[in-house]
Amino acid sequence: MAPLSPRLDVRGFVCAPVEPSTPALSFSIAPGGCLALLGDRAVDLSRLLDTLAGHLPCVAGEILLDGRDVAELPAGHRGLGLFSARDPLFAHLTVRRNLAFPLEARGMARPAIVARVDAVLALLGLDGCASRRPRALDPQDEWRARLGRLLVFAPSVLLLDDPFVGLARGDRLAMRRLLARVARAQGLTLLLATSDREDALLLGDAIGVLSGRALLQIGNAAELFDRPACDRVATGFGDANALTGRVAWVEDDLASVHLASGARVEAMAGQGLADDMLCTLCIRPDRIATLFPTGRAAADDDGEDTLPTVLVGLHHMGDHIRLRFRLEDGQEVLVRRPPAQSLTGLVPGRTARLAWQPAHAVAFPFRGEMG
Secondary structure, three states: OOHHHOOOOEEEEOOOOOOOOOOOEEEEEEOOOOEEEEEEOOHHHHHHHHHHHOOOOOEEEEEEEEOOOOOOOOOOOOOEEEEEEOOOOOOOOOOOHHHHHHHHHHHOHHHHHHHHHHHHHHHHOOOOOOOOOOHHOOHHHHHHHHHHHHHHOOOOEEEOOOOOOOOHHHHHHHHHHHHHHHHHHHHHHEEEEOOOOHHHHOOEEEEEEEEEEEEEEEOOOOHHHHHOOOHHHHHHOOOOOEEEEEEEEEEEEEEEEEEOOOEEEEEEEEEOOOOOOOOEEEHHHHHEEEEEEEEEHHHHOOOOOEEEEEEEEEEOOOOOOEEEEEEOOOEEEEEEEEOOOOOOOOOOEEEEEEOOHHHEEEEEEEHHHHO
């Protein structure tokens, strides 16, 4: 295998049930890397990983592990280990016996089993509870034990199905850090399927954004935030505002857009955008500047390069201030500002003007106009 060859290479992959619009998925993961698939439907994420692991039939495509297609091999023989909350520990076995079970099922010699289990117990900090049964474990130790049961047979790729689901926030943060540390120490290759953006951002070297079963874009965090491929990535991943408008003109990469409120704004032109086309303009809340004019400044401001709005709500969120504005046509815009900004005089009903640099907004063809 060449040094830069992917550890896992999935090509034209389709899992059941098949519908006329079912898309094929293609992605790859380098050895020691982590691809996070961020989806909006947990059932689709679980079905994808179950199919990769061999628990459900693969309708079409290749699953290449170190260049070898394993799609026809049965579950347990593909080198892909599935970690899921749907697979609890055996309640009647101790932690040590739970970890030993998959090795015993493979017929490994007893001395090798003991050595391997001891190594994984030490790696995960489970030495002190090896003789306990699952009902005596706290949530973090129970999670560690389930991960250890997967790590004992050293699969080439770990398939992580929403691995932190059901954990309280503190436990979730601790187990996320543990997984990242273990992955670095062991050089693990991970495919993380999650509906939590924070999980994807903190663990994924690359992130694939899905809408249902369609893979919209794969990239690093900066690419997905700053260069989204479509409005669904901009809004679903980047929390961008989505404003409806019509394109006045497109020149090079710049578009002039007339919003439904009557205001004219500029943005970068998304792929396929053309003159006189309906569009969705996406702008992230933290890329919008706010101006609250007073007195003569308010009367003299012609708003040529700004968007007139009315403040309808504000909340201090600790690490930022969330401001909600309403445009003249009723569309709302969310703005995030640093917490150092003074809230004095900011009350619902206050008029304001919004602005942004064209490079920070993207106008995409309205989905109803795309063929």
